[in-house]
Amino acid sequence: MTTATARHETDATAPINGAEFATPTAPDRDSLERELDALRRDVVARLGENDVTHIRNVMLAANTSELGGRALLQFGWGPVTFVLGTGALALSKILENMEIGHNVIHGQYDWTGDPALRSDTYEWDIACTSADWRRYHNYEHHTYTNILGKDRDVGYSFLRVTPEQPWHPRHLFQLPVAATLAAMFQWGVATHGLGADALLSGDKSLREFVTGARPFAAKAGWQLFKDYGLFPALAGVGAPRVALGNLLANGLRNLWTFSVIFCGHFPEGVTVFETDNTEDETRGQWYARQIRGSANIEGGRLLHILTGHLSHQIEHHLFPDIPASRYPELAPRVQEICARHGIRYSTGTFGRQLRSVWGRIARLSLPGPRGVRPTRI
Amino acid sequence: MNGWNSMDRGLVRSGLDRLFLRRQATFWSRRLRPLWSRTDGRAEVVEIVDETHDTKTFWLRPPRSWAGHDAGQFVTVTCEVNGVATRRCYSLSSRPGEALVAITIKRVEGGLMSPWLHERVHVGDHLALSPASGDFTAPSATRAPLLFLTGGSGITPAMAILRDLTARGALPDTVFIHHARSPRDLAFADELRALAASHRQLSLHLLTDDVDGFFDEATFTALAPDFAARETYLCGPAPLMDRAAGLWDGGYTHTRLHAERFALPTTVATREAVGTPTQATLATSGRTLSLNGAGTLLEQLEQGGATPAHGCRIGICHTCKCIKRAGSVQNLLTGAISDAPNQLIQLCISRPRGDITLDL
Numbered sequence: 055m056t057t058a059t060a061r062h063e064t065d066a067t068a069p070i071n072g073a074e075f076a077t078p079t080a081p082d083r084d085s086l087e088r089e090l091d092a093l094r095r096d097v098v099a100r101l102g103e104n105d106v107t108h109i110r111n112v113m114l115a116a117n118t119s120e121l122g123g124r125a126l127l128q129f130g131w132g133p134v135t136f137v138l139g140t141g142a143l144a145l146s147k148i149l150e151n152m153e154i155g156h157n158v159i160h161g162q163y164d165w166t167g168d169p170a171l172r173s174d175t176y177e178w179d180i181a182c183t184s185a186d187w188r189r190y191h192n193y194e195h196h197t198y199t200n201i202l203g204k205d206r207d208v209g210y211s212f213l214r215v216t217p218e219q220p221w222h223p224r225h226l227f228q229l230p231v232a233a234t235l236a237a238m239f240q241w242g243v244a245t246h247g248l249g250a251d252a253l254l255s256g257d258k259s260l261r262e263f264v265t266g267a268r269p270f271a272a273k274a275g276w277q278l279f280k281d282y283g284l285f286p287a288l289a290g291v292g293a294p295r296v297a298l299g300n301l302l303a304n305g306l307r308n309l310w311t312f313s314v315i316f317c318g319h320f321p322e323g324v325t326v327f328e329t330d331n332t333e334d335e336t337r338g339q340w341y342a343r344q345i346r347g348s349a350n351i352e353g354g355r356l357l358h359i360l361t362g363h364l365s366h367q368i369e370h371h372l373f374p375d376i377p378a379s380r381y382p383e384l385a386p387r388v389q390e391i392c393a394r395h396g397i398r399y400s401t402g403t404f405g406r407q408l409r410s411v412w413g414r415i416a417r418l419s420l421p422g423p424r425g426v427r428p429t430r431i
Numbered sequence: 432m433n434g435w436n437s438m439d440r441g442l443v444r445s446g447l448d449r450l451f452l453r454r455q456a457t458f459w460s461r462r463l464r465p466l467w468s469r470t471d472g473r474a475e476v477v478e479i480v481d482e483t484h485d486t487k488t489f490w491l492r493p494p495r496s497w498a499g500h501d502a503g504q505f506v507t508v509t510c511e512v513n514g515v516a517t518r519r520c521y522s523l524s525s526r527p528g529e530a531l532v533a534i535t536i537k538r539v540e541g542g543l544m545s546p547w548l549h550e551r552v553h554v555g556d557h558l559a560l561s562p563a564s565g566d567f568t569a570p571s572a573t574r575a576p577l578l579f580l581t582g583g584s585g586i587t588p589a590m591a592i593l594r595d596l597t598a599r600g601a602l603p604d605t606v607f608i609h610h611a612r613s614p615r616d617l618a619f620a621d622e623l624r625a626l627a628a629s630h631r632q633l634s635l636h637l638l639t640d641d642v643d644g645f646f647d648e649a650t651f652t653a654l655a656p657d658f659a660a661r662e663t664y665l666c667g668p669a670p671l672m673d674r675a676a677g678l679w680d681g682g683y684t685h686t687r688l689h690a691e692r693f694a695l696p697t698t699v700a701t702r703e704a705v706g707t708p709t710q711a712t713l714a715t716s717g718r719t720l721s722l723n724g725a726g727t728l729l730e731q732l733e734q735g736g737a738t739p740a741h742g743c744r745i746g747i748c749h750t751c752k753c754i755k756r757a758g759s760v761q762n763l764l765t766g767a768i769s770d771a772p773n774q775l776i777q778l779c780i781s782r783p784r785g786d787i788t789l790d791l
Binding site: 101102103104105106107113114117120121150164165166167168170174177178179280 | 452458
């Protein structure tokens with residue numbers, strides 16, 4: 055652990071990843087809050103036409119990709135159109151879930167006044183209802199980010215992804231369980247907010263669970279009907295091709311979103327926190343927890359758009375309701391602020407972060423290491 | 432879509448919703464909507480005329496859905512200004528029955544819509560236009576003597592009425608008094624002088640602040656001593672309107688005085704020091720906001736973080752109308768107090784008089 059002296063000697067241009075940094079002391083936390091608040095005000099003042107044009111361009115790409123993909127599956131024949139159609143449909147689902155749906159529902163475009171971009175009415179094309187998502191993601195996950203015991207996104211409750219989580223015999227099987235979750239991730243996302251763990255532990259009654267699950271069940275029914283009933287039926291003889299194409303497109307989207315989301319909070323270097331001290335957090339401490347509890351993925355513009363800018367998980371956790379396309383321009387300034395305040399800014403290539411996450415899932419399926427406590431804020 | 436009734440359309444919409452094809456349906460219908468919209472239509476900018484150094488007239492080919500207008504009415508223009516959907520009301524300065532309609536817009540320093548329209552809208556662009564509305568109109572067959580008292584951009588609805596009456600050969604005995612800051616701010620001066628020259632019954636007075644001074648009761652009554660007997664159309668900056676209205680018995684409520692406001696009145700209610708902070712409970716979204724007491728209810732809600740729907744923001748278009756479940760507000764235009772529960776109020780012209788609950 056570095057000492058206070060070492061922190062003040064930290065060179066802003068030195069590599070940030072790798073070393074442990076101490077928690078900023080009180081005066082540093084206040085200046086962290088001031089600087090990040092000022093950064094936020096600055097970018098909000100510059101929001102305008104370009105931001106709306108960007109999201110509409112992505113919507114155009116997603117919609118034409120879906121139409122094209124479904125048309126190729128529906129009316130084409132042979133393996134080439136099958137691959138292209140499935141790929142185009144997968145691309146449209148990825149864009150719709152990541153860059154469009156996740157960001158619009160966060161309220162990133164409410165300032166435009168455009169009814170098609172309202173966070174409270176946008177229903178995204180995935181099995182999870184927007185209402186469930188708003189509650190367990192926008193509210194719970196973003197408020198209790200990486201607090202063990204409160205952020206249910208840590209390991210999605212049943213996987214052990216950080217050593218601070220206590221080991222349980224079921225974790226022995228978590229490699230195949232995680233792989234299954236990855237392939238079926240939209241169903242994990244959709245059911246995550248229903249509180250199955252509370253049902254199993256007895257905190258929630260069956261009746262409460264069933265009532266709460268009703269909106270999900272209705273939406274899931276229509277999603278399944280659309281991809282495995284309606285469109286295959288419209289294809290007549292081509293029904294198996296269309297159904298398989300839709301299944302694979304959903305699967306590709308699931309694998310992609312699982313990878314991006316798990317790389318956001320579980321690679322080596324990301325911190326998990328204990329509940330006690332977080333109750334009376336200051337805004338500066340909240341900012342620090344968001345940074346230390348998140349990790350970025352390095353890449354080019356295409357990667358940023360395909361991940362819905364969750365490649366900038368840190369900037370997203372600092373400013374969840376700022377249009378995500380602004381995160382790349384904020385990143386250098388955030389990094390510089392972190393360096394000066396001695397806060398770890400975790401980043402790495404997609405390959406490296408993914409290997410780190412799977413490596414942990416594998417290692418932590420076995421008991422140990424012992425006695426690793428969550429960090430105090 | 433001709434044979435479809437609203438129930439059929441409802442079924443289609445609900446089907447699209449359930450199959451979560453709404454994203455596609457909404458996206459493509461918005462792109463194609465200009466072709467068949469029955470409400471807000473897109474008007475094409477055909478010509479832009481510089482009337483003065485800071486005033487332009489936009490001549491528009493109206494949308495297919497255009498149902499015409501009465502002289503003196505206004506439209507709500509919707510435009511994305513810097514990415515934000517913005518609505519403002521503008522009086523039509525052209526007479527009804529022509530192929531094109533005109534809005535004459537003075538560039539307001541620090542304004543949102545007018546600088547945007549002046550700088551970013553060109554011939555060939557499209558503007559979203561609502562149907563015309565408003566009751567600042569002259570009766571179609573009128574023999575009663577008229578009086579127009581206007582200031583600044585308030586001349587626009589008066590021009591529409593005057594152009595209509597003169598074109599139909601139906602202009603009665605008319606006094607037209609217009610106040611502008613300086614000679615270079617006199618829009619339509621040439622046209623008005625030509626009309627006065629060719630119509631003996633039109634008595635024209637173009638006054639400028641720098642030469643003739645500001646609106647003044649004595650000067651006005653000298654120009655139109657029989658003002659109380661004339662159907663009067665009053666439109667201009669709030670101070671001019673308020674001073675003028677004071678000359679009529681009963682002020683704005685006088686039957687022959689028609690007033691069109693472009694801005695909220697400079698009454699004590701708006702200009703007073705910041706009022707006491709209050710709380711607003713938003714019943715539908717379940718939030719509670721603190722209101723800082725400064726400005727209209729709409730402004731205070733926005734300061735508190737809410738984004739209620741709004742339009743002209745001056746009490747004309749009723750977009751911001753919502754139900755006040757409980758609490759008391761004052762109407763800034765009429766001064767009326769609304770105490771009773773479950774009343775419809777317009778947020779932009781109301782001021783809370785305590786804690787309130789709204790259907791938002």
